[in-house]
Amino acid sequence: MQSRQKQAHKEAITDVSGAKPGRKPGSKRRGEVAIIRPGIFIGNSISIGPGKIELLRQIAELNSISAAARALGMQYKNAWLVIESLNQGFGKPVVTTVKGGKGGGGAQLTELGSDILATYSSLEQRINTAASIELARLVQLASMKEVDKS
Numbered sequence: 174m175q176s177r178q179k180q181a182h183k184e185a186i187t188d189v190s191g192a193k194p195g196r197k198p199g200s201k202r203r204g205e206v207a208i209i210r211p212g213i214f215i216g217n218s219i220s221i222g223p224g225k226i227e228l229l230r231q232i233a234e235l236n237s238i239s240a241a242a243r244a245l246g247m248q249y250k251n252a253w254l255v256i257e258s259l260n261q262g263f264g265k266p267v268v269t270t271v272k273g274g275k276g277g278g279g280a281q282l283t284e285l286g287s288d289i290l291a292t293y294s295s296l297e298q299r300i301n302t303a304a305s306i307e308l309a310r311l312v313q314l315a316s317m318k319e320v321d322k323s
Contacts, residue, residue: 205316207308209300213293219262221293228255229282229290232268238280259289 212222231241242252259267267286271279282290301308 205312207312207315209297209304209308211293211297211300213296215262219259221259221289225255225259226290226293228252229259229267229286232280233282233287233290236279236281238268238270241280259286263289 210223212220214220227245228241228247231244232238235241235244238252238256239249241247242249245252256268263285265285266283267289268280269283
């Protein structure tokens with residue numbers, strides 16, 4: 174679950190040079206970038222981080238909780254638990270659903286859910302932009318590791 178979430182998010186974010194974070198297994202580190210994925214805690218009842226945000230992104234894109242869960246490699250029940258934790262923490266629903274039937278069901282973000290997603294995305298972008306020099310240095314340091322000469 175975690176690696177699919179990270180990969181989906183890496184594909185969605187680019188750094189200021191346009192290079193996408195991550196790399197294919199076995200490839201050289203050239204072009205790799207680092208990103209900061211913040212975890213936010215509001216009091217004792219709300220925590221928001223990359224996993225919850227990626228679920229909201231997928232629901233907004235796919236209009237389905239089950240499709241969003243599948244896209245992230247999550248179980249449907251776990252996706253509902255994430256949504257319920259956000260609903261309880263914020264005191265209002267972040268997702269609305271329509272029961273299935275002839276035309277099928279669906280889900281969409283409420284105004285609150287859309288606002289949470291937009292605000293987190295904006296914060297994440299600002300943090301990564303502000304830290305671009307330090308992130309580039311960390312990538313540079315990671316590419317300098319010594320080759321084992323044994």
